[in-house]
Amino acid sequence: MISNADIARILNEIAILLDMDGVVFKPRAYEKAAEAVGGADEPLAELHKQGGIKAVEQIPGVGKSIAEKIVTLIETGKLPYYEELHAKVPVDLGGLSAIEGLGPKNIKTLYHELGVRNVGDLEKAALAGKIRNLPHFGEKSEAKILKGIGFFKQSRGRIPLGVALPLMLEIEERLRTLRGVKRVAIAGSVRRRKETVGDGDILVISDQPDAIMDFFVAMPEVVHVHGKGHTKSSIKLAIGMDVDLRVVPAGSFGAALNYFTGSKDHNVALRRIAIERKLKLNEYGLFRGEAAIAGRSEEEVYDALGLPYIEPELREMTGELEAAAGGKLPKLIGYDDIRGDLQIQTTWTDGAHSIEEMAAEAQRLGREYIAITDHTKGLAMMGADEKKLREQMKHIDALNKKLKGFTVLKGAEVNIDKDGGLDIDDQTLAKLDVVGVAVHSHFNLTRREQTQRIIRAMENPHADILFHPTGRVLQKREPYDLDIDAVIAAAKRTGTILEIDAYPERMDLKDEHVRKVVDAGVKLSIDTDAHSVHHLDYLHYGIANARRGWATKADVINTKPLKQFLACLKDSKKR
DNA sequence: GCCGTTTTCGGCCCGACTGTTTTCAGTCG
Incomplete structure (x- = not known):
């Protein structure tokens, strides 16, 4: 088919x-x-x-x-x-x-x-x-x-998470419904939500492994079977990704999940901690001599090592073990914590769906508010000018009267000119609820010019959020040359929010940068950059990235209820 | 080839940027 x-x-x-x-x-x-x-x-x-x-x-x-x-x-x-x-x-x-x-x-x-x-x-x-x-x-x-x-x-070889994750979730779901399968879990870098993944790992608890292996290697996406056994099979999928399936006993599930989730460095460090305690950690469990003292769940393993549970997104050996030992692990933002989506394009410019359609789908997904942020005129694709934005504002006002328990905010993705000026006049910007600013041209300025240009845009008293701050497109376009520390410092000084664009090809800011933003006490927003109703559920990619950057709920402004969120924006005092 | 609360025919996003040119083709968003 x-x-x-x-x-x-x-x-x-x-x-x-x-x-x-x-x-x-x-x-x-x-x-x-x-x-x-x-x-x-x-x-x-x-x-x-x-x-x-x-x-x-x-x-x-x-x-x-x-x-x-x-x-x-x-x-x-x-x-x-x-x-x-x-x-x-x-x-x-x-x-x-x-x-x-x-x-x-x-x-x-x-x-x-x-x-x-x-x-x-x-x-x-x-x-x-x-x-x-x-x-x-x-x-x-x-x-x-x-x-x-x-x-x-x-x-090549690295698969973007946006491609790998949906497929892995589908395979996980298929396995879950098989007879004899007691439990299924995705492990590996997919579970850690790395922005690109090398291969996929899936764990299953079952006492009938052979039937599961038969099913696994015969899936329609399989182009090659590297190997097939009773506890492990390995295949290549048509998209070029290798996937390993392992069947493990229930008593080892936590230890195996921990082992196969990685990262490798994190695991090595855990095993070292085990040795210090005269214990042995492997994929079958945590052992004192011959006796297994933990292994059924990951929580059990960490606990027996004297550590609190560490979220998979943190397991990159960037200080998570020290933080865990010192009781200083952040309480990461949750996958259900976002209330609003602040970057959405519609048929008013290059989106595929109307404001009404985007609002209806966002509400269905459980959001409480969205900002409509169509492109502006400087971007040569029939971007909105001041007149069109005013028309759209009226349209949104009228729409909001009809909506219940949901608010559409008036916004724009305002183009940053080469010199850092904005292509919409201040008078009009002042009328918008949410002003996103973004670079869409002159990607090749020198580091100094690019940084100064973006900082100048952030200095505009109406510029609330810097959208997709570094401009990268995964595996296709490098970020523009930018002094990210200077941009973060400027965000702090000007009260500008920095975005995590959740669109899977962007993931911009990336995890390391998120960590810097969080450390600096600058606020983030997580938005889908949706150009169609199908993109509105991409938020989880951005949230994953935020978690990988150690962000808590308090670091992300669109976790707040509408009024509190609006109060965080620059010209909220005028409201 | 698709579409219609101005249209069933006649519109359809179009301009900046780049690198190639010497007046413009191709790509991108």
Whole structure:
């Protein structure tokens, strides 16, 4: 059965292929449809089975023509239209378009002129200096491609948490429902919520391991079985990630969970503590001589070592054992502690859903308030100007009258100009509830210029939050060169909040920076940067990052009820 | 190819930035 992800990938590739031929508008239609399909809750194959092509056509962005193509894919697993297009430029579109700076036109040129079919070919051509001679390429673009390839290679093997976690949770759920499974847990760096993970680890308690192993190695995503045994099996998934499954006895579950969660350094240190106490710690338990004195739960293991329970997100050997021994572990912000989401884009600019739709979904997810923060004019994508923002404010006022137990705040993601000025006048900013400021251009300024520019923006008396402070895109774009300590100091001085953008490709601020912010006593916000209703539940990625940075509930302003939250903002006194 | 509380036809985000050019193509957000 074809998955939504596969259908979405093919629709996206059609968009790229049409773009190559200079076709206008159609590519956008396919992209839009791909996004809708990728975000659909129910498998389209199932939807089609229930309601036929009509049900497929009900998906917004999918009309008659794309619905027919989707049905063809569901029924035959193939799509002649796509295959014909792809035959003209038979290249690895997914790989090549993942290289920053390579778009449809360049991919086409590289194929026709140099026969580049994949990233390997691309690297050879670039190293041989062939790319610089192509029309509209030069030495700089060749160098940029090589840098992009470096990024691509470096990221291969490491899977972003945003990709790994949903898949691991799905596998966990499948195993949980198997007969004979008493308990399942995800371990490894996925459990520690590292922003990228190398492989996956799953633990199961069961007295019928063989049936579980049979099921595990036969899952549809499995492309290779490294090994299969009674207590351990190891597979490779289609997304390139290895996953290990271990079946352990109930009495060892805590010790095994601790052992396989890591980090390695944390485990080594724990075993050292055990030795000091004349004990032995391994994945089967904590032992005094032959006798197991702990192992059923992690709490039991830590307790027997004279330590309080240490949350997985802290187990990185960055001081957690000393803090635990001294009773100074922070009470981390919880995954249910956020009340409001402060960065949300809508159809007023580049979002996929209306203010009403975003509000309804956020309320359904249990939020109490959201801020609508569409882009502003300096960002050249029909960003809002002062007039449009005033219109939107009126619209939101009217909407709030209809909502019960939920508030939509008026905000904007205001663009920071090259010199640190904001592209919306102060008069209009003063009327907004939440002013986010963000960098979207001039990524390559010197460290000094970039830092000064951002600090100047934070000095604006209306600038409440610095959105995605370092501008990185995981495995794709480096953060801009920035003196983060100076930015944190400026945040402290000006009362500006620093954001953790929870969007899985951003995770910005990153964990180490969060720790610095917390230490400096500067406040954080955790926001989804949602461009669609499907992004609104990304908050947990940001919360995980906050926890990895030792943040407590009190460090994060949008854990507060609405009124208290508003009182933390810069021009709250005027309210 | 999709869509419609101005439209079932005629719109559809468009401008900055980069690197290539000497007037602009391609990418990005």
